[in-house]
Amino acid sequence: MSSKKLKLLSDPINLNNPITVQVLGICSALAVTVKLEPAVVLSLSVFFVLAFANVIISLLRNTIPSRIRIIVQLVIIAALVILVDQVLKAYAYDVSKQLSVFVGLIITNCIIMGRLEAFALGNKPWPSFLDGIGNAAGYGLILIIVAFFRELLGSGSLWGIQVIPDSFYNLGYENNGFMILPPMALMVVAVIIWVQRSKSKELVETN
Amino acid sequence: MEEIVNIFVKSIFIDNMIFAYFLGMCSYLAVSKTVPTATGLGLAVIFVLGITVPVNYLIENFLLKKGALEWIMGDAAASIDLSFLSFIMFIAVIASMVQLVEMVVEKFAPTLYSELGIFLPLIAVNCAILGGALFMQEREYTSIVEATSFALGSGVGWFLAIVGIAAIREKIRYSNVPAPLRGLGITFIITGLMGIAFMSFMGIKL
Numbered sequence: 001m002s003s004k005k006l007k008l009l010s011d012p013i014n015l016n017n018p019i020t021v022q023v024l025g026i027c028s029a030l031a032v033t034v035k036l037e038p039a040v041v042l043s044l045s046v047f048f049v050l051a052f053a054n055v056i057i058s059l060l061r062n063t064i065p066s067r068i069r070i071i072v073q074l075v076i077i078a079a080l081v082i083l084v085d086q087v088l089k090a091y092a093y094d095v096s097k098q099l100s101v102f103v104g105l106i107i108t109n110c111i112i113m114g115r116l117e118a119f120a121l122g123n124k125p126w127p128s129f130l131d132g133i134g135n136a137a138g139y140g141l142i143l144i145i146v147a148f149f150r151e152l153l154g155s156g157s158l159w160g161i162q163v164i165p166d167s168f169y170n171l172g173y174e175n176n177g178f179m180i181l182p183p184m185a186l187m188v189v190a191v192i193i194w195v196q197r198s199k200s201k202e203l204v205e206t207n
Numbered sequence: 208m209e210e211i212v213n214i215f216v217k218s219i220f221i222d223n224m225i226f227a228y229f230l231g232m233c234s235y236l237a238v239s240k241t242v243p244t245a246t247g248l249g250l251a252v253i254f255v256l257g258i259t260v261p262v263n264y265l266i267e268n269f270l271l272k273k274g275a276l277e278w279i280m281g282d283a284a285a286s287i288d289l290s291f292l293s294f295i296m297f298i299a300v301i302a303s304m305v306q307l308v309e310m311v312v313e314k315f316a317p318t319l320y321s322e323l324g325i326f327l328p329l330i331a332v333n334c335a336i337l338g339g340a341l342f343m344q345e346r347e348y349t350s351i352v353e354a355t356s357f358a359l360g361s362g363v364g365w366f367l368a369i370v371g372i373a374a375i376r377e378k379i380r381y382s383n384v385p386a387p388l389r390g391l392g393i394t395f396i397i398t399g400l401m402g403i404a405f406m407s408f409m410g411i412k413l
Contacts (some may be wrong), residue, residue, distance in 0.1 A: 023391060027334040028234040028334035032329055070331065078295040086291060088230050101341035104294050108334045112232040183402030190388070191397035204386050 005165040008130045012138035015086070015200060018111045019142045020193045025111030028102045029143055030185040036159050038098045039147035043140030045103065047133070048111050049080045054132035064121075073116050074107065081106050111139055146188045154179030209355045214348075218360030219408055227400035228342040231335030235369055236394060245373035246366075248330075253362030255330050256339050259304050260358030263297050263340040266349050271296065297340040305331040335365050360407045372398060 018024045025046075034039045056076050057064075064072050085103045088096040098104065106112070115135050120128040151157060156164040156175045164173065178184055197204050224230045231252070238248050269278065273288040280287075313320045330336060339361050348354045375397055384393050 020391070023236050024233060026236065027229050027338075029231040030232070071299075074298050074302055074331075075295065078298050082291060082294055085294070099347060100340060104297075104333050104341045105230070105338055107294060107298055108332050108337045110334075113332050159399065181403075182229065182407065183399040183406070185229070186395045186399035186402065190392045190399070192388050192390040193395065194385075197392070204389065 005127065005130055008127060009134040012131075012134040013141060014138075014196070015202075017116075017138045017142065017196075018135050019189070020196055022111075022114065024114045025109045026189075028105050028109055029139065029146070030189065031182065032099060032102050033143060033147040033150055033185050033188075034154065034180055035098075035149050036144070036147045038095055038105055039143045040140075041092065041095045043107075043143050045081075045084045045088070046106055046109065046111070046139060046161060047136040048084060049077065049106055050082055050115060050136045051129055051132035051158060053077050053112055054115060054120040054128040055125050057116050058123060058125045058128035059087075063123050069121070070113075073113060077112055077116075078107050099165060111135060138148070142189070142192065145186060145192060149188055150179045150184065154184075210354055214353055215356040215360040218357050219364040219367070220405065222361070223364040223368065223405055224338065224361050225365060225398070226405040228338065229335045230338040231365055234330075234333050235365075235372070235398075236391070239369055239373040239376055239394075240376060242370060242373045243371045244384045249362075249366030249369045252333065252335060252365050253359065254367075255305060255308060255336055256362040257334060257355065258308065260339050260343050261300050261351055261355050262304065263300055264343055264348070264354040266296055266300060267293065285372055293344060297337060300397075301336050301340070302331045335361070362407055368401070373403060 012018055016022065019026060019029055028042060028046075032042050053076055054074075057073060060072075081104065084106070087097070088099070088103060115131060119131045119174070123131070151159075152163065153176045156162060156169075221227070225232065225235055234248060239245050256372075267290075270276065271289045271293050273290065274285045276287050276289075277285060309320075339358055342361075343354050343357060348357060372394065376394065379393060379397075388396070
């Protein structure tokens with residue numbers, strides 16, 4: 001694999017991260033991160049939809065009239081999302097109930113439309129596939145980091161298993177109920193942005 | 208009547224699209240740099256939600272739901288369940304409605320059209336609109352009036368949120384924010400604080 005292709009994979013994970021730099025796909029990212037399990041399931045769903053939508057659009061890129069391309073893109077994404085939704089309902093019903101509308105909202109996840117518009121419409125299928133994988137990985141990474149801290153600090157557990165020992169609670173340690181509330185997801189992402197931008201100075205905004 | 212007002216107020220303050228569900232965050236963050244543009248987008252969202260949710264309500268109840276086709280096909284249709292098609296139907300309705308609204312507004316209200324400008328087509332991929340349709344399906348409102356009041360309430364809640372953040376961002380330019388937090392980071396933190404403030408409405412009933 002050439003270095004250019006490798007860059008397609010590695011760039012979105014840090015320097016061009018979809019959530020913290022491109023500001024795409026935040027809607028669903030924050031609402032499902034109370035627990036680790038739904039966050040991982042949603043990341044995998046987005047991974048699947050983004051990689052395949054990118055490939056399909058890239059194969060069709062010369063035949064889609066540009067005036068109706070948004071509707072074509074939405075229909076392709078919606079078809080893939082229906083597949084994911086039906087599979088989740090069949091094999092992981094509890095998680096599918098927890099995610100509720102957020103599986104459906106993958107359709108309007110800006111990350112997918114954004115990558116289709118910005119990359120797949122102008123590139124060959126294989127680079128598009130890599131781009132899809134890279135961006136989905138960058139998205140999943142942030143989701144999992146946020147969910148890790150929220151579940152650990154908010155419920156004292158990881159993947160539903162208690163990790164903070166009972167002796168801590170006996171000493172007076174208490175779960176931070178605040179972490180379970182929706183606004184704290186925003187705070188955690190803000191801290192991630194802070195850490196990332198202190199490390200890579202070129203990302204700092206001027207105002 | 209009481210129930211309708213209750214749904215309206217509840218969807219503005221308690222189930223606020225942005226602070227409780229994070230829907231429409233992308234355009235919320237991207238288009239909240241100045242108050243006038245934020246107002247334009249907010250109005251457009253109220254408008255489109257108010258049209259698409261009732262239309263999707265009719266589609267859901269007369270075409271997609273289990274047994275919903277009975278009104279044309281009689282008892283034979285009682286077991287037909289098309290609800291797995293709802294995603295594709297909802298998004299098609301939204302995309303075509305946005306297109307239609309755009310053409311109607313351009314024809315009959317050119318000034319409003321030029322004010323909204325690029326925001327109208329952008330709304331097709333605003334999660335808040337599809338989210339409105341999906342929540343409408345999940346919460347099983349009993350009449351189209353309830354669905355409409357939910358849609359308008361959610362729209363107003365979204366409008367309040369985006370205008371509020373735009374006003375704060377206009378002022379924050381004069382503050383000395385730590386360099387790595389400038390722009391995106393501080394906006395996240397402010398939104399979080401606003402969300403905490405909105406949580407104090409929790410449990411209110413009319």
